[in-house]
Structures are given as structure tokens and as C-alpha cells.
Amino acid sequence: MKFALIRPATGEQALSGLAERLRSSEAHVTFRVGDQKIQTPCPDADYADAFRLLLAELDRLDLRGDVRVVGHRVVHGGERFSRPARIDAEVLEQIRACIPLAPLHNPANLAGIEAAQEAFPDAAHIAVFDTAFHQTMPEVAYRYAVPDAWYREHGVRRYGFHGTSHAFVAGEAARMLGRPLTDLNLVTAHLGNGCSVAAVRGGQSVDTSMGLTPLEGLVMGTRSGDVDPNLHDYLARQAGLTLAQVTDALNRESGLLGLSGLGSDLRELEAADAAGHAGARLALDVFAYRLAQKIAGMAVALPGLDALVFTGGIGENSADMRARTLRHLALLGLTCDEDRNARTVRGEAGAIHQEGARPVLVVNTDEERMIAQQAADLLGGQA
Ligand code: AMP
Numbered sequence: 001m002k003f004a005l006i007r008p009a010t011g012e013q014a015l016s017g018l019a020e021r022l023r024s025s026e027a028h029v030t031f032r033v034g035d036q037k038i039q040t041p042c043p044d045a046d047y048a049d050a051f052r053l054l055l056a057e058l059d060r061l062d063l064r065g066d067v068r069v070v071g072h073r074v075v076h077g078g079e080r081f082s083r084p085a086r087i088d089a090e091v092l093e094q095i096r097a098c099i100p101l102a103p104l105h106n107p108a109n110l111a112g113i114e115a116a117q118e119a120f121p122d123a124a125h126i127a128v129f130d131t132a133f134h135q136t137m138p139e140v141a142y143r144y145a146v147p148d149a150w151y152r153e154h155g156v157r158r159y160g161f162h163g164t165s166h167a168f169v170a171g172e173a174a175r176m177l178g179r180p181l182t183d184l185n186l187v188t189a190h191l192g193n194g195c196s197v198a199a200v201r202g203g204q205s206v207d208t209s210m211g212l213t214p215l216e217g218l219v220m221g222t223r224s225g226d227v228d229p230n231l232h233d234y235l236a237r238q239a240g241l242t243l244a245q246v247t248d249a250l251n252r253e254s255g256l257l258g259l260s261g262l263g264s265d266l267r268e269l270e271a272a273d274a275a276g277h278a279g280a281r282l283a284l285d286v287f288a289y290r291l292a293q294k295i296a297g298m299a300v301a302l303p304g305l306d307a308l309v310f311t312g313g314i315g316e317n318s319a320d321m322r323a324r325t326l327r328h329l330a331l332l333g334l335t336c337d338e339d340r341n342a343r344t345v346r347g348e349a350g351a352i353h354q355e356g357a358r359p360v361l362v363v364n365t366d367e368e369r370m371i372a373q374q375a376a377d378l379l380g381g382q383a
Pocket residue numbers: 191192193194221264265266267268312313314317318
């Protein structure tokens with residue numbers, strides 16, 4: 001759970017933070033107030049407990065009354081939402097109707113909305129969808145080669161996720177390049193616990209690596225990304241696994257965790273690789289190779305490539321993973337300047353390509369700010 005109290009006009013953050021390792025003995029909430037960072041341990045806390053701690057902190061700082069608009073990140077908006085929406089009974093119903101498309105995420109998002117509506121009954125509540133930015137994808141990019149009726153009757157198509165982040169970093173990249181976003185062709189790589197790449201043409205998404213669900217595409221922390229579509233059938237017959245067991249393993253026991261047998265946290269794997277752990281090395285190599293393949297694939301959706309953009313916890317911090325990935329991408333004229341790359345970590349944004357080569361940028365994503373901005377834009381003068 002991430003949160004920020006933002007003045008959209010200036011971007012000023014009165015309070016921000018995140019809750020991590022929830023439902024474990026190491027659960028804690030980190031609050032940032034100005035330059036101050038306060039870590040509150042809350043062993044075994046769940047989302048509702050973490051939200052109560054946030055409310056208590058807002059009360060302690062006497063800020064609860066300042067909350068006029070609550071922008072909610074909602075993972076799946078299906079084909080219904082191509083922009084943010086003010087939450088009313090009908091919008092809630094439509095978010096609920098998208099639960100089959102995101103059975104893990106949308107119910108959690110709905111629970112968050114309900115808790116926030118109770119805590120901030122006088123505020124306007126706005127849903128900002130992870131899928132919305134990708135609704136500009138052309139049919140050639142969003143259709144699967146499966147029976148047409150599956151699309152018509154069940155919405156089986158590619159939707160894409162992380163839209164708020166891809167949109168935000170595309171805008172930031174344009175600013176860094178000093179060129180209008182409408183003129184630019186970008187590939188953006190959002191690499192966090194979940195990972196996706198997008199092709200952004202003139203500020204609009206024209207393709208992305210995630211599909212019907214956030215399982216498709218890249219290797220992620222615990223998610224497999226692309227596998228053979230026959231896998232469920234094969235494992236059912238060979239290992240007697242049920243559909244649910246395979247789906248669960250592909251979501252929670254695969255990716256970096258599955259390959260390494262160690263964990264899903266890239267920092268841990270980089271340390272283990274340095275100490276000679278073969279599984280960690282394999283996990284990092286597969287992650288980088290498949291990422292490079294997808295980046296190259298995204299370039300097909302564009303008439304040219306003005307820049308590659310890295311963002312997310314891994315994209316912003318792991319100079320090693322960026323270098324590993326760029327080694328596979330010489331064909332696209334993408335390079336890595338060792339010094340610039342090593343310097344561009346921990347909140348430092350900037351260019352990491354070799355002088356004169358095609359731009360490769362590191363941009364710090366700020367989904368909270370983008371959500372606040374979009375919510376404020378939707379409300380116009382009322383915010
Ligand atoms: P996010 O979901 O954007 O918070 O990203 C989480 C991922 O970023 C995890 O795999 C972390 O291990 C990784 N990450 C965060 N900081 C670093 C760092 N300094 N070096 C390498 N990976 C990092």
C-alpha cells in the first residue's frame with residue numbers, strides 16, 4: 001500500500017509513505033514528513049490495519065481535514081474506462097464487473113475505496129485505472145489469435161497495466177529530452193515487483209507487454225511472464241496439478257523467485273550472484289534477456305525510436321540490471337555508459353547512454369503524483 005498527500009498544483013507532498021511486508025512478522029509502515037522518515041513496525045498487520053495507522057498519522061499531523069480528493073489506483077478497468085472516473089454507485093459496479101479480469105487486485109482496490117469513503121466521507125473519490133492509458137492500443141496489438149467469440153463474449157484481449165507509470169515517465173522523458181511528447185517515439189520499461197514495457201507514440205500507448213492479466217510478458221519478482229499456453233494442460237497430466245495450483249504457482253512462486261530458489265528481491269539476488277550463487281545468476285540473466293527481447297519487440301510498434309526509458313524500483317536503482325539488458329540491445333543502437341549508469345541510482349534521474357548514441361534515460365516514476373494530477377484534472381476547478 002502506497003500513499004501520498006499531495007497539492008496537485010505544486011506537487012508538494014505533506015505526507016507520503018508505504019506499508020511493506022504486510023501479513024508478516026516484519027510488517028511496517030514508513031511515513032515521510034518533509035525530510036523526516038518514520039518507520040512504524042506493526043507485526044502481522046494487514047491492509048486495514050495499515051490504513052488505520054495512516055489515518056492516525058494524518059490525525060497526529062492534523063492533516064485529515066485537508067484531504068479534499070482521494071485518487072485511487074484501480075488495476076483493471078476493462079474496455080469500459082479509458083480515463084479516470086469519479087466514483088459513484090455505477091462506477092463501483094463497473095469496477096466490480098471487472099473482478100473476473102483481475103481477481104487478486106480489483107477486490108483489494110474496492111476494499112480500499114470503501115475504507116477511504118468511510119474515512120473521508122466529504123471528499124471526492126476518483127478511480128485512476130492501470131489499464132486506461134493502454135486503451136489507445138490498435139486492434140492489431142490488443143487482439144490474441146484465438147476464437148473471435150472469446151473476445152466478443154468474454155473480453156479476451158490484451159489490456160496492459162502500469163498505465164499511470166508509463167504515461168508519467170513518457171512525459172518526464174520528453175521534458176528531459178527538451179522535445180514535445182507529441183513528436184516522440186519511446187519504449188518505457190517499468191520494472192518493479194511487477195514489470196512491463198510499453199511502446200509510446202506521441203504520448204499514446206500503442207503496445208505493451210502485459211495482456212489480459214498482469215501475468216503476461218516479462219519475468220517479474222514472483223510472476224512467470226510468458227510461458228507456453230499448454231503449460232496448464234501438461235502439468236495437469238504429468239504432475240496432477242489443478243488449474244488453481246498452476247495459476248497460483250505462476251503468480252506467486254515463479255519469476256525471479258522460481259528461477260533462483262532464493263527470493264524475489266533483486267537486491268538479494270544481486271548480492272547472492274556476487275557471492276557465486278548459480279540460481280541467482282540464472283534468474284538475473286533470464287530476466288535481462290527476456291526484457292531485452294520485449295524491448296526490441298516494442299520497437300516494432302513504432303516508426304522510430306527516440307529513447308528507451310527505465311523506471312520502477314529495479315529500473316531506477318539497479319545499474320547492473322540495466323547494463324545486463326543493454327548488452328543484448330546493440331542491434332537497436334542502445335548503449336550503456338558505465339560511469340553515467342553507476343551514478344544514476346537512488347533517486348538520481350538522467351541519461352546513461354554513451355555520448356552521441358540513442359538516448360537511454362532513467363526516470364523516477366511518481367504514480368501518486370500522476371494519480372493526484374489526473375484526479376484534480378477530472379474535477380477541474382472543484383479540486
Ligand atoms: P517497486 O515495485 O517499484 O517498489 O520495485 C521493487 C523492486 O525494486 C524489488 O525487486 C527491489 O529489489 C528492487 N530494488 C529496489 N531498490 C533497489 C536497489 N537499490 N538495487 C536493486 N534493486 C532494487
